[in-house]
Amino acid sequence: MLEITTTHYLILSAILFTIGIAGIVSRRNMITVLMSIELMLNSVNLNFIAFSYQLSDLGGQIFSIFTIAVAAGEAAVGLGILVAMFRLQQSVELDRSTELSG
Amino acid sequence: MEAVAAWGPAILFYLFAAVAVAAALAVVTLRNPMYGAIALLTCFLSVAALFFLRHAEFLGVVQIFVYGGGIMVLFLFVIMLVNLHRLHESRLFAPHGAMALVLALVLVALLVLIVYPLGFPQPDPAPASFVAVDGTLAGNSQAVAWQLYRGYLLPFEIVSVFLLVAMIGAVVLGRRD
Numbered sequence: 467m468l469e470i471t472t473t474h475y476l477i478l479s480a481i482l483f484t485i486g487i488a489g490i491v492s493r494r495n496m497i498t499v500l501m502s503i504e505l506m507l508n509s510v511n512l513n514f515i516a517f518s519y520q521l522s523d524l525g526g527q528i529f530s531i532f533t534i535a536v537a538a539g540e541a542a543v544g545l546g547i548l549v550a551m552f553r554l555q556q557s558v559e560l561d562r563s564t565e566l567s568g
Numbered sequence: 569m570e571a572v573a574a575w576g577p578a579i580l581f582y583l584f585a586a587v588a589v590a591a592a593l594a595v596v597t598l599r600n601p602m603y604g605a606i607a608l609l610t611c612f613l614s615v616a617a618l619f620f621l622r623h624a625e626f627l628g629v630v631q632i633f634v635y636g637g638g639i640m641v642l643f644l645f646v647i648m649l650v651n652l653h654r655l656h657e658s659r660l661f662a663p664h665g666a667m668a669l670v671l672a673l674v675l676v677a678l679l680v681l682i683v684y685p686l687g688f689p690q691p692d693p694a695p696a697s698f699v700a701v702d703g704t705l706a707g708n709s710q711a712v713a714w715q716l717y718r719g720y721l722l723p724f725e726i727v728s729v730f731l732l733v734a735m736i737g738a739v740v741l742g743r744r745d
Contacts, residue, residue: 539734546741
């Protein structure tokens with residue numbers, strides 16, 4: 467209880483990851499879905515940091531920098547898609563964009 | 569004083585973990601995306617604090633800069649750009665929202681069942697490898713930079729190309745034609 471181990475971090479990361487997944491599959495608002503994806507990437511970073519500390523290896527921290535860079539690019543492109551979608555159909559609700567489902 | 573040194577990290581961990589989980593739940597459940605974005609910011613800052621607790625000081629600051637600064641401004645800007653007043657009348661969750669909740673509970677139970685019995689040994693409280701460059705004490709930022717530019721130079725350059733591609737893609741997608 468007193469000592470914070472890697473297991474604590476892994477369980478917290480699992481909880482945050484699952485909340486992100488629940489947000490992605492259950493929400494209709496695309497902005498919230500994108501935010502849930504950021505939440506999941508963040509929980510993955512938490513895992514990397516926990517194992518980096520556990521193994522005394524900086525590689526985890528380096529990889530987290532790459533994950534953050536990819537998350538930034540993903541947010542930019544995702545929000546660009548969102549703006550384009552809003553311009554097209556005046557809505558950001560995901561179940562309204564059914565143009566591709568034959 | 570000794571009690572603070574012994575209990576401090578545990579109390580801080582539980583505090584920031586609770587704030588992070590509560591903020592994450594708020595992101596998923598709040599109706600107004602603006603409040604959701606603020607909750608997401610709270611979650612990012614708590615996770616940054618958890619990074620600090622694991623001797624990843626440079627990464628904690630990067631987290632605050634990139635997530636709390638860059639990505640959050642992007643989200644808030646788009647939320648303001650997209651007129652959301654019609655969203656308030658519609659349903660919040662997709663029709664299969666209840667199934668998603670069950671799925672999430674099963675998934676978290678599974679993950680905890682896998683992770684909990686592993687039982688990691690208590691790591692070194694002040695790992696020298698996070699702050700040392702060639703045997704001399706330098707600090708976390710310098711150690712990360714040393715590792716990044718010597719061992720991971722090619723991935724670093726690839727990420728810069730990736731960011732350029734993402735930027736061009738975002739500009740093309742957001743263009744008015």
